[in-house]
Amino acid sequence: MSKKRRKHSGEFKEKVALAAIQKDEATPQRQRxxxxxxxxxxxxxxxx
Numbered sequence: 634m635s636k637k638r639r640k641h642s643g644e645f646k647e648k649v650a651l652a653a654i655q656k657d658e659a660t661p662q663r664q665r666x667x668x669x670x671x672x673x674x675x676x677x678x679x680x681x
Contacts, residue, residue, distance in 0.1 A: 646674045
C-alpha cells in the first residue's frame with residue numbers, strides 16, 4: 634500500500650520560508666536566496 638504525500642498549503646510554505654529568513658538574517662546572501670524562494674512560492678500558488 635502506498636502512502637499519499639501530504640500537500641502543504643502555500644501559506645504554510647510561506648511561513649516556513651519567512652522563518653528561515655528570520656533565522657538566517659546574519660547572512661545577507663542566504664537572506665537574498667530565501668527572498669527569491671519566497672517570491673517563487675507565492676508566484677507558484679497562482680496555478681494551484
